[in-house]
Amino acid sequence: MATIKDIAKLSQVSPATVSRVLNNDQKITVLEETRERIIQAAKELGYKTVLERRVEQQESDKPGISVGILLSKTLEEEMADPYFLTIRQGVEEELLNQGISSTFMFRWNDIGSNHLFKDLGGIIIVGKISERAFKAISDNIENVVYIHHSPDEDLYDSVVIDFVKSTETALMHLFERGYKRIGYIGGVDIEYLKNETVVIEDKRLTTYETLMKERGIYNQKYTFIGEYSMSQGYELMKKAIQQKELPDAFFISSDPMAIGALKALQEAKLSVPNDIAIVSFDDIELASFASTPLTTVKVFTKEMGQTGVKLLLDRINGRNIPLKVTVPTKLIVRESSGGV
Numbered sequence: 001m002a003t004i005k006d007i008a009k010l011s012q013v014s015p016a017t018v019s020r021v022l023n024n025d026q027k028i029t030v031l032e033e034t035r036e037r038i039i040q041a042a043k044e045l046g047y048k049t050v051l052e053r054r055v056e057q058q059e060s061d062k063p064g065i066s067v068g069i070l071l072s073k074t075l076e077e078e079m080a081d082p083y084f085l086t087i088r089q090g091v092e093e094e095l096l097n098q099g100i101s102s103t104f105m106f107r108w109n110d111i112g113s114n115h116l117f118k119d120l121g122g123i124i125i126v127g128k129i130s131e132r133a134f135k136a137i138s139d140n141i142e143n144v145v146y147i148h149h150s151p152d153e154d155l156y157d158s159v160v161i162d163f164v165k166s167t168e169t170a171l172m173h174l175f176e177r178g179y180k181r182i183g184y185i186g187g188v189d190i191e192y193l194k195n196e197t198v199v200i201e202d203k204r205l206t207t208y209e210t211l212m213k214e215r216g217i218y219n220q221k222y223t224f225i226g227e228y229s230m231s232q233g234y235e236l237m238k239k240a241i242q243q244k245e246l247p248d249a250f251f252i253s254s255d256p257m258a259i260g261a262l263k264a265l266q267e268a269k270l271s272v273p274n275d276i277a278i279v280s281f282d283d284i285e286l287a288s289f290a291s292t293p294l295t296t297v298k299v300f301t302k303e304m305g306q307t308g309v310k311l312l313l314d315r316i317n318g319r320n321i322p323l324k325v326t327v328p329t330k331l332i333v334r335e336s337s338g339g340v
Contacts, residue, residue: 002045011041022047065121065316066102067095067309068141070134072127072192074109080229081187081256082284083301087126087147090305098313108192111137122312125149126305128191128200131156143315147308149191153324157311159304163203166297166329170251170279171211173295173331177338179249179277180217184208185236185261186253187228204253204281222247226257233260241268249277249337255284255296258336262291273338283332295337298330 007022008015013034021030021038069091071084078085095103104120108129122143125134131151134144150158174182189202205225212218224240226232233256240246241264252258258280265272272278272292280287283298304327311323 002042002047004047006045007038007041007047010045011037013038018042065100065313066104066119067100067312068120068123069103069105070123070125070129071105071107072125072129072190074107077228080227081254083228083254083282083299084126084148086284086301087305087308090302091124091126091147091309092305093302094306094309098309121316124308124312126308128189130191130193133193143312145308145312145315147304150324153322155322157308157315157322158324159308159311159327160324161299161304161327161329164207166281166299167204167207167251168211169329169331170281170297171208173279173333173337174249174251174277175215177277180215181219181222181247181249182208182212182217183222183224183240183247183250184253185224185226185233185240185250185257187226187232187257202253204251208251219247221245228254228257230256230260233257234264235260237261237264238268241265241270246270246276249273249279252278252280255280255282255287255294258294258296259286259290262336266291272336277338278336279331280336287332288334290336292336293334295334296332298332300327300329303327 004015004018008018011018017030017034018038021035022042069088071078071088073084078088092103095101108127120141122145123141124145124147126147128149144156146156146158148160150156150160171182184205186202186205188199190197191200205223209218221243224236226236233252233254236257237260250261252261258278261278262272265276270276278294280294280296281299282301283296287294287296307325307327311325
């Protein structure tokens, strides 16, 4: 299937311009010649907008299947860290591809304690919402898939990544380049319970601590924890700089935090990777366009969402055995670690 990027390449404009033209954004100003070139390229490649696909699939919608999407994060949290946003987009796109337009989206912070999910064939839960919390608001849905979380693999389908292996890969990359004084910048991992939230083990942090201690090079002063956002990455790196004892490298547990950290280092006139190397996590689109392109662990978030939909439909169609799918990750080496 053709993508926005394919059309942008063929019509020789930016992907953002293509997206806005094809979605009939009235606020964009482009030459009529450019607009026609984009539309012609889309036709040649057989591209259809989300609206066009939605109309087609509503006309041939699979009868009797309604799917709910339960999100653990608020809209503001999604925008601050695109990890969960792109998972959701993968879910929505695959539902449309499967001919299911009867979907309902709920956010955990908007749901009352007496809310029940009625008449749904299944639900996809994105984020760490405990089994007990989910059952407190709905006890009538048999087909449940968790993405990013696996509260009970003997009962529920789930789609996860191996945070331990991914973190080990990132750190080994730094070890192989001779770095020993390695710091950590990250956020807190939260699980949503019935009436509260709790901070739980973030396997990126615990894996970092374990590997550094095994090598006898762990220094607690090099660990900085805040929230998963670009602004927090900036503030935490400023805090590290103010300590006057900077490590030689940092593992930063999300790309938005790493981009914020880069700004703090730039303001302090510190060079990446000459003064400080960085490896981060996610490989969002901005990672390759950062002031110093980021070496990062690529997480296939869109594919996680798509896989969750396929598991759910397979479950609805009669599979009884729960499946846990671990989606692989991949280290993408760029300039920030001195690896290229």
